[in-house]
Amino acid sequence: MRVVYIVCYDISDPRRLRKVFRAMKGAGDHLQLSVFLCRLSDRQKARLQAHLREIVDPESDQVLFVPVCSEAVSYTHLRAHETVLDLVCRLLLEKKK
Numbered sequence: 001m002r003v004v005y006i007v008c009y010d011i012s013d014p015r016r017l018r019k020v021f022r023a024m025k026g027a028g029d030h031l032q033l034s035v036f037l038c039r040l041s042d043r044q045k046a047r048l049q050a051h052l053r054e055i056v057d058p059e060s061d062q063v064l065f066v067p068v069c070s071e072a073v074s075y076t077h078l079r080a081h082e083t084v085l086d087l088v089c090r091l092l093l094e095k096k097k
Helices: 014-025 040-053 084-095
Strands: 004-011 029-032 035-040 060-069
Touching: 004 014, 004 040, 014 035, 014 040, 035 040, 040 060
Parallel strands: none
Antiparallel strands: 004 035, 004 060, 029 035
């Protein structure tokens, strides 16, 4: 099962910033500046995190993976019992259609 993540990063070096952007561009939808919407399985997330660890400097850079919801959540089933996180997820997924 895939999970929807908001991935955001703060990279201090322009060269590393470009490398992180390229890695993220292949993994998800670019929302704005250093923010991506990614639908990742556990294996894809682990690979992406490992790749980013090779690029970033842990002393000066930061990458955050914020789980928003499971991609298996259905649009038609959310309305009646929707939580705030479900609502955010639905709106993000609708934006990308």
